Amino acid sequence: MTTSGHRYEVTESQLGYQGRIIAVRRDQVSMPDGDVSQRDVVVHPGAVGVVALDEAGQVVLVHQYRHPVGGPLWELPAGILDVPGEPASLAAARELAEETALRAERFDVLVDVWSSPGMTDEAYRIFLARGLSEIPVAERHVAEHEEADMGLARVDLDEAVARVLRGEITNAMAVIGLLATVRSRADGFAGLRPTDTPWPGRPAHSG
Incomplete structure (x- = not known):
């Protein structure tokens, strides 16, 4: 429903494709002009990301x-x-551990995002992680697939933002997370939300 009061009712829905992670759903949706129009939706489970910020101001x-x-x-x-x-x-703590071999003493909600709402229901929540420490070698996750070839770097936050503005960091989650972190840092991180803040995009994963 929108501010006009029209209800965008789904009159028919079909699963067009089911993959390992995503699916494509074809919905017939009632429009305000009385027509019915097809909308193809990429169905996604949702995701989390982590801006891991160390004591030296590096991400x-x-x-x-x-x-x-x-x-x-x-x-x-x-x-x-x-x-x-x-x-x-x-999930964020698990991904941080698996991909970077790091733990964090504190997680806060940084920003919530609909990645591309014109075509997908993918939602992701980005956390700010602080109080970082390394996981002992014997307890580290064994990487596989693309992660087995993954590189890792610590970059000063301001330099990371400069790389965003130079077009060197183009992943949308990274761009949003880094810029949000700089903005949050400007007010001493006072506006961060606790991890149990409700998440309308993925209510089953709030907390």
């Missing part, structure tokens, strides 16, 4: 191959919500 970035764009991108530690009902903050 942890990963360099990961992304097949759809045919090359590696500098990104935040991140991953999909593939454990049913797992709180987003726990």
Whole structure:
């Protein structure tokens, strides 16, 4: 429903494709002019990302191959919500550990995003992680697939933002997370939300 009061009712829905992670759903939706129009929706489980900020003011970035764009991108530690009902903050901690071998004493909600609402229901929540420490070697996750070739770097936050503005960091989650972190830092991180803040985009993973 919108401010006009029109209800965009789905009159018919079909599953057009089911993949390992995503699906494509074809909905017939009633429009305000009385017509019915098809809307194709990429159905996505949702994701989390982490801006891991150390005491020196550096952020942890990963360099990961992304097949759809045919090359590696500098990104935040991140991953999909593939454990049913797992709180987003726990998923974020797990992804941080698996991709960077780091733990954090504190997580806060930084920003919530609909990645591309004209075509997908993908939502992601980005956390700010602080109080970083390394996980002992014997307890570290064994990487596989693209993660086995993943690079890792710590970059000064201001330099990371400069790389965003130079077009060197182009992953959307990374761009949003880094810029949000700089803005949050400007007021001493006073506006951050606790990890149990409700998440309308993925209510089953709030917490």
